[in-house]
Amino acid sequence: MELRLYDTMTRDKRVFTPIDAGNVRMYVCGPTVYDFAHIGNARPVIVFDVLFRLLRHIYGDQHVTYVRNITDVDDKINDRALRDYPGLPLNEAIRKVTEKTADQFQADVKALGCLPPTVQPRATEFVLPRPDGKTDMVTLIQQLIARGHAYEAEGEVLFDTQSMPDYGALSGRKLEDQQAGARVAVDAHKKHPTDFVLWKQSSPEEPGWDSPWGRGRPGWHIECSAMSAAYLGTTFDIHGGGLDLIFPHHENEIAQSRCAHGTHAMANYWMHNGFLQVEGEKMSKSLGNFVTINELLATEKFGGDKWAGEILRLAMLRTHYRSPIDWTVKALDECHKVLWDWYTDVQDVEPSPTVPAEVLNFLSDDLNTANTIAALHGLRKRKSFSDLRAAMNFLGFTDGGSVLARRPAGARTNVPTATAKVSSNAPTVSALDDEQIETLIALRLEARKARNFAESDRIRDQLLEIGVVLKDGKDPQTGEPITTREIAR
Numbered sequence: 049m050e051l052r053l054y055d056t057m058t059r060d061k062r063v064f065t066p067i068d069a070g071n072v073r074m075y076v077c078g079p080t081v082y083d084f085a086h087i088g089n090a091r092p093v094i095v096f097d098v099l100f101r102l103l104r105h106i107y108g109d110q111h112v113t114y115v116r117n118i119t120d121v122d123d124k125i126n127d128r129a130l131r132d133y134p135g136l137p138l139n140e141a142i143r144k145v146t147e148k149t150a151d152q153f154q155a156d157v158k159a160l161g162c163l164p165p166t167v168q169p170r171a172t173e174f175v176l177p178r179p180d181g182k183t184d185m186v187t188l189i190q191q192l193i194a195r196g197h198a199y200e201a202e203g204e205v206l207f208d209t210q211s212m213p214d215y216g217a218l219s220g221r222k223l224e225d226q227q228a229g230a231r232v233a234v235d236a237h238k239k240h241p242t243d244f245v246l247w248k249q250s251s252p253e254e255p256g257w258d259s260p261w262g263r264g265r266p267g268w269h270i271e272c273s274a275m276s277a278a279y280l281g282t283t284f285d286i287h288g289g290g291l292d293l294i295f296p297h298h299e300n301e302i303a304q305s306r307c308a309h310g311t312h313a314m315a316n317y318w319m320h321n322g323f324l325q326v327e328g329e330k331m332s333k334s335l336g337n338f339v340t341i342n343e344l345l346a347t348e349k350f351g352g353d354k355w356a357g358e359i360l361r362l363a364m365l366r367t368h369y370r371s372p373i374d375w376t377v378k379a380l381d382e383c384h385k386v387l388w389d390w391y392t393d394v395q396d397v398e399p400s401p402t403v404p405a406e407v408l409n410f411l412s413d414d415l416n417t418a419n420t421i422a423a424l425h426g427l428r429k430r431k432s433f434s435d436l437r438a439a440m441n442f443l444g445f446t447d448g449g450s451v452l453a454r455r456p457a458g459a460r461t462n463v464p465t466a467t468a469k470v471s472s473n474a475p476t477v478s479a480l481d482d483e484q485i486e487t488l489i490a491l492r493l494e495a496r497k498a499r500n501f502a503e504s505d506r507i508r509d510q511l512l513e514i515g516v517v518l519k520d521g522k523d524p525q526t527g528e529p530i531t532t533r534e535i536a537r
């Protein structure tokens with residue numbers, strides 16, 4: 049089985065070759081712990097959990113190291129500490145905010161069926177040199193200054209972007225363009241508008257650490273350069289996060305890490321999940337559609353009842369991780385019904401000893417969870433319940449109790465006794481539901497637009513196998529390529 053992953057850096061899907069198959073290393077940017085995580089934050093957590101599971105399957109549980117950090121130093125945290133605990137000394141107030149929020153986060157993502165990463169380091173423990181000698185932020189900044197990649201100005205230490213010839217490679221933003229454009233405000237003390245802060249001074253009311261540049265605190269990006277090097281080394285395999293992090297966060301992590309260590313790459317594969325919006329709109333507090341994971345799990349705000357965490361997980365995984373997701377109550381209802389049916393059918397069924405090959409094949413194709421979920425529908429239609437159970441376990445669907453605790457609207461009323469029948473009947477057109485077929489058509493259209501004809505042909509053949517014939521054409525109004533389908537008779 050060959051794993052292929054889309055790399056934002058090279059902008060193509062490539063065969064994944066780990067640096068060391070005995071220790072495959074992945075870093076994913078984690079939450080800033082000042083408030084409940086929202087449902088958008090759950091997306092990278094779930095997506096990279098599936099990748100973690102797949103890597104463990106391929107290389108062995110003991111041969112994958114997954115690091116997801118906790119950002120517990122940030123101005124938003126200070127603001128929250130001052131607001132919520134005005135009577136306490138700042139450090140104590142900050143600790144209360146970050147501990148409470150981090151605990152909440154762990155509980156939320158556990159309910160979503162995610163495995164704990166191998167290590168979850170906290171940024172504040174990596175600011176100053178450590179007794180165990182693991183990479184820390186102050187030492188990294190000193191290395192950057194020593195190598196001529198950083199300079200002090202007005203109490204700050206700044207990264208000198210012009211000192212790195214290929215700064216901007218990940219996001220495709222060239223330094224020259226950024227100078228010409230008036231988008232980045234020019235701070236007088238910066239040599240170039242894209243230079244960014246590595247260290248800044250703290251006022252007595254702000255949290256701070258004593259450093260060679262006075263009492264201060266780290267900039268936003270340096271923590272990930274420190275914690276990834278601390279646990280994964282100077283060059284590792286996979287770095288992930290949401291696509292909003294490509295610029296500036298990941299671009300700047302790369303600049304810091306490569307220039308401090310003198311390496312050609314920080315990570316060999318850069319993976320970014322697409323964004324989630326809510327009921328067709330960007331999620332924002334002002335629009336009133338800002339939804340936390342915790343609310344979905346526990347309150348009546350969204351949809352009138354409690355959603356089991358795995359319903360949220362399925363709603364996330366039925367779309368390919370690079371596509372946008374529209375988060376709707378309707379989708380949650382549908383996913384609830386799907387899981388109700390699956391769990392009803394696999395109750396008391398022993399899982400097959402191996403994960404079905406089609407599941408592993410789809411996941412190995414740049415984590416195509418949309419096709420994977422379609423494959424699970426197919427297993428159920430074919431009454432391959434042992435395989436379905438094995439596939440569900442593999443994907444992290446193991447908590448039937450909470451899914452079956454509430455009957456979804458329109459669910460079948462008879463809970464059949466499980467019949468563990470493994471059959472290999474040819475799939476029929478109903479092996480995929482309408483939504484899955486539409487998803488495949490959309491993915492194929494995307495592949496065609498990207499001129500990835502191998503992928504688009506593969507999806508066409510896959511649909512043909514279940515009797516769906518696709519016809520490509522042009523929208524008479526817009527001229528845009530469109531695809532219509534019919535059922536083969």
Ligand code: AMP
Pocket residue numbers: 077078079080087088089090091092288289290291292293321322323324325331
């Ligand atoms: P933050 O705490 O804002 O740094 O976000 C934590 C993680 O959630 C990052 O990987 C973000 O890219 C990701 N993220 C934030 N908002 C969304 C969203 N609406 N959809 C998908 N991912 C998101």
Ligand code: ZN
Pocket residue numbers: 076077078272297301
């Ligand atoms: Zn990061």
